[in-house]
Amino acid sequence: MQKVFSILLVLLLGLIAALPAGISAKSESKGKEAALSKQLKAVSKQTYRYFEDFTNEETGLTDDAVRLDDGTIKPQTHTSPTNIGMYMMSTISAEEMGHISRDDAVDRIQTTLNTVEELETWNGLFYNWYNTEDGSLMTDWGQFISTVDNGWLSAGLIVVGQAYPELYEQTNNIVEAMDYSTLYTPEVGQMRGGYDVETESYTPHHYGAFYTEPRVASYISIGKKDVPSEHWWKMERTMPASWDWQSQEPEGYMVTYDGVDVFEGHYSYNGTKYVPSWGGSMFEALMPQLVLKEKELGKNALGLNNQRHVDIQIEYAKEQGYDAWGMSPAATPEDYSEFAATPLGMDGYEADGTVTPHATFLALEYAPMEAFENMKTLREYDMYGKYGFLDSVNVETGEVTEAYLALDQGMTIVAIANYLKDGVIRDYFHQDEIGKSPEELLIKEEFSIK
Template identity: 25%
Template sequence: MSSPANGFDLSEEDRTLLKKIEKDSIQYFIKETNPTTGLTKDSSRAGAPASIAATGFALASFAIAANHGWISNQEASEKIKKTLATIKKKKCGKKGFYYHFLDPETGQRTWNSEVSSIDTALFIANALLAATYFEQSGLSKQIYSLYNQIDWPWMLNGKEFFCHGWKPQDGFLPYYWDMYAEHLILQALALGSSTNPVPASVWKAWRRESELYNGKKIIYSYTGSLFTYQYSHAFIDFRNLEDQNINYFSNSKLATIANWEFSSANQSQYKTYEGAWGLSASLGPDGYKPYGAMPGNAMHDGTIAVYAPISSIIFTPEESISVIKKIYKTQSPNLYGPYGFRDSYNLDSNWFANEYLGIDQGIIVLMLENFLNDGAIWKRFMKLPLTQRWIKLANLKRQENNSAE
């Protein structure tokens, strides 16, 4: 049996629970993906639009499910084919980038959404991951065709930073990926492109600002949300990579510990934080909020995003498993359903999310797959030629046998 990615001593009881969570979370994508268009809903809420990022996570989840024998290879292949056919036929964006939200029935833009740089990156990264499971089929060729069509320099809008997005009526949005956040996967895909790459200077340009929290120097994101320290790490194994004396795996581990410590320090104010943590963007009593911890903006109101500690498991296995077991034991009647854990909860407001979010279920699947199966996602993604091109162009240094502790 393969060991967890970082060699953590995992009991069979804990392994069984984590495997159940992964398998159940995949059900979101099986049930909430439109059977005709192959587009996946942003949330389980009735009438929700499709999300291009959630659709990407669906492709990867189908491939993972087939690899485990939870669905057949044929079923996974057919599901992925439908998605790719819709993306190709509907032309859901501009310059190879895709609209953030689409009508799941028609594939047309909805919610006045932007052509999104990061959501396109998440779709493509997941699609490329799915392609590694079907290398001998035509799926891989179709997926690489989508990747090769993306005009990455266009999204720079003449600047050194990637723009968040573009709208037909307004042009480029006034927001740029100019500091540390979840966009490292966007950067890797753009530098690693063999058709329309951006220069290495784009990797160097964004700010790596740091602050101390409880004596830990952390390169932080604006919101301090845990997901910003997770998304790129689902695909890229940063454990043995160094960027200007920075190890991003170690940084995410420190940020995760800070999130846990911040929650603990505020448990006298919010009872939700008693023995639990996980401050990240999620649904809350007053809608979707960019919750987070210090360092960063640290918006919080006693709401815990359940996906956050689960998806931090590669960084903090002991702390993550402890809170997963606690939430599963004490809150399952309120939070655990057919697709695993619902999004979030707040004991202080006696509030429990009644829906699932696609991207949150997706990051759960990928991180648990890495943890339970010896870095299975990392091994596939790190072998890709695009990943190796990015490492070389970004001038990242390899740290052999670094445990990133």
């Protein structure tokens, strides 16, 4: 009996000894989560100031970028369909987080919608560049209709219509007039990159790679019934193995979805399987999940792949010796360029040490604590200012790009809103029939990456 009592006593003492450590670990975790939430809310407020200061009060159109030159602010007074869509979703995000009132948000977006209704279009689709001061076409820059950019404008309009029902009729009319069938090639089952109105010619290429940011335009086109749902299965998860220009020879197998044969291919990096994007950037991989419920619905496909891309971005940066991670297209001191975790791409963009903060925020829902630590590291480069994080830093040279981009500001604040408000922007998008009706496409697919 005494032996049994001794054993019980030892076990009890062991449990007691372990208890404070367990409580301490939980307390530390909760403390970090609280600190992350507090910091994210502060960053979102600073980030939205960009849209407050550089959106024309008369047109409701946001300047594409702002460069800082020896303290002088130089706005670039043109905008794109993507910028317009991101501005509207950023304004909803700001309202959701308490930075502006609902009435203010509706008024701001109403001004934008009134301008959008008057912009020149082609088959209801919008040109790539407009002057923010009067909404006129930037004809010196050509007359291009971009598939991917129109997709993001449509996404923003759909979210607005659900967030603010009083604006639904206006937003829905604009979206319904956007005829994506004019950019679709039935014989190929894919969308063109776009159309040049001036030369009356389509781009020679289609958007063939599935895991890239144009999948939002594809999803919306299907939801609108402008194109058939088979389009989703006609895009390439990897290019065929015979296409030996791609960075890896893919492995995988054939699967039939809705009567369409799909090669579920994948690449591998240090033993981790993933479906590649075109260039390997965070932007291509994770921008679509700002509105698409990929994590929730695509547990065996897009959601799982998003997680893999975040994990590999972090791992790749460590292997390169970078003290921060997050490679994605961004402004540079000279212009704008594409950066990536190179192995993640079919034809991967280069990595030269350039890291962009918007990539950290896109990864929030997949690696929140890693994002928290990355934000701390980025701040050490003295790249946090009046409008939040500056657009990029080269972690090898320490050179910071003194610029803010509307697109990257928008991705940042929308990602934060989704993280802090349980996917609020995605919820609005999927409440609309256009966002809801293709959900089965997200659910049924299984990538070959388990």
